[in-house]
Amino acid sequence: MAKQLGELVKKAGDYAGTAANTGIALATAGIEQLTTLAVYRCPCVTSKELGCNITQIGSPKCVHFLNLGYGLSFIIAPAIALFVFGMISNPKMWKLLTGCNHKQRRKKPTWTYFLWTLTEVSAAAMIAPVTWVAIALLDGRFYACAVTAFPYDVEHALATYPTCEAVAAAKTFYTSDSFNDNRSFSQFLGWVVISGCLIVGLFLFGYTQCSSPLTYYHAKYYRLYKGSEEAEFDDEMSKKAQIDAESNVRKFMEERREKKEWDRISTVYEFHR
């Protein structure tokens, strides 16, 4: 039984990449739903407001622009945020950049090499933002809010409800027909984005695999080796750092030190100054 569980875990390891991507996608979708529940409300437009003749102090000048900006910002801004997180959390990016101004061997990486790595890292970081955009389009309300001039069926609703806010609170019954059509169109766009990205991704991935100098099992061994090396290197570095630190500190503490020496160790030491 325990052996079969072990087998299962190892099997899952083979699909680690896929699993991680699926996890990212699901987490993105979950966050999206939560965000939407908590803060999303398409701005309410009355016929009076549409003429861009708002006189109240501090109110945005043209309301259609507000709707457009509001809807698009819910689609694009989180995608940008997710992209930045993806870039930051990729060690490849920082292996390339860290200290690249002072590298001696190869005297800075060549531009093609630099751009190639950047493309690779960007591609990996695009999974979460594309998922966000796709799910936002599938949900449809963001896009519909962005492109519809009159999101709520105000004419019928205002007869019943006193304020714009009350209409929005009862929005399941009073979104306008063109809003709903745009929402459907958005879902159509969402499916187009999903299937398009997957097909392009499949072909690109296939091509990069084709041009790899290694074959399937050789590449698998290389991946296994890289993982082991990374883990082992971390271990050895920790051990060595511990030993070096111990010996240095003991040496300082084992005899009586003068003020001059205490001063020296009390400065803020940084390499780049």
Added chain:
Amino acid sequence: MAKQLGELVKKAGDYAGTAANTGIALATAGIEQLTTLAVYRCPCVTSKELGCNITQIGSPKCVHFLNLGYGLSFIIAPAIALFVFGMISNPKMWKLLTGCNHKQRRKKPTWTYFLWTLTEVSAAAMIAPVTWVAIALLDGRFYACAVTAFPYDVEHALATYPTCEAVAAAKTFYTSDSFNDNRSFSQFLGWVVISGCLIVGLFLFGYTQCSSPLTYYHAKYYRLYKGSEEAEFDDEMSKKAQIDAESNVRKFMEERREKKEWDRISTVYEFHR
């Protein structure tokens, strides 16, 4: 008792392929129902809109196209997505492609060999998408929405409800007769797709089995051997990678290294550059 349970597990193992396929089909059906509940709503068309004379800002130009695209995208796009996932998760695909531009022996696989393997992999990856299409057709609403000009019985409904949205909310009573007929036709198509694919699949599978050079028990032994080899190879590779990594890392750490050497190990190493 434990022995009988073991027997049962082993028995289930014999039907692993069938079980996996059934699992894929059931998961597909489940996802479909969830997706539908969450986001599906056939666009509502009023007689005014059907003439493609929509003047409101941002509304898609011709509404019948919207219905068609909306309905078909719910049938086709997820099928494409499932197909891509099926292709990606098949190791055979990547055994064939990885490094195929640099293979030395056989100097790239021959085209017939390549196409044959691709066909095999595609056939295996078609199970989930075909299930999706079949279940979408059996559900019927996607197809009916795609081909029906007037999905809701607006004439009767608009007398009672103020907006298209309100009609859609009460849609169980007010989908039009032609929508319902198309839904029935879609279910008919669904059964045709299911039985057709199964019959064709049975004959193709039978033919490939017939032309196998191995007989039943010989093929079973070959399958068992291949499974054992794969598991054993994974084990040995992990062990070897661990040992190699340890010796290399120790060698690097055991003496004091210069900046040049630290630089060298901090680059992003890739074979294909």
Added chain:
Amino acid sequence: MAKQLGELVKKAGDYAGTAANTGIALATAGIEQLTTLAVYRCPCVTSKELGCNITQIGSPKCVHFLNLGYGLSFIIAPAIALFVFGMISNPKMWKLLTGCNHKQRRKKPTWTYFLWTLTEVSAAAMIAPVTWVAIALLDGRFYACAVTAFPYDVEHALATYPTCEAVAAAKTFYTSDSFNDNRSFSQFLGWVVISGCLIVGLFLFGYTQCSSPLTYYHAKYYRLYKGSEEAEFDDEMSKKAQIDAESNVRKFMEERREKKEWDRISTVYEFHR
């Protein structure tokens, strides 16, 4: 107590064939009821539509054909699907077919032998589909929908309900008299199918038993032996496959391999190419 339980399990084992068949039949009936609840709805026909003069875009041309196809597809298509599953899951089928194009001894099985086995396998695979057809006929709605021109009593109903759909929603009260007559006839057909198949099956089974060269206990011993042999063979094959795989993989991994060798083991190996 434990001994009596063991006796019971062994007793049940004697009736394994009957139990499996009963299980298949019950599962079929259950699936049928679920499917029907979820998606079945006989297309509604109004007198206006029956003249095949439907002018609305995308609607199927002749509605009586729709009724016929719809009703029959719910009876026949699932039966086909169940038949295919029955054929696929029978090892006898694949023992016969696998590699039959390359068999050396007997140089392909003789045609009478082939047809006889196919008949046997088909007969075993017919249990689930026949159950489905019988239960579908007993339910009656599929057959009645297929053969009745006017399934709903539209004349009476349209006075009360505005649309065909509303009639269908209240269909328990407004199915037409001819629909109900056809439903009764369908139930009659269902009983005929059930009793007919059971009688024919009893006589055929009796005849095959009569013409068996073995007697009752001899046949029972043969069944027991076959089961033991199958289990033992599986065990031994697994063990041998494990040992062979281990020795081969160890041999590959014990020395440093060149790219050419890694290439060779990374190809998709298939016998029939």
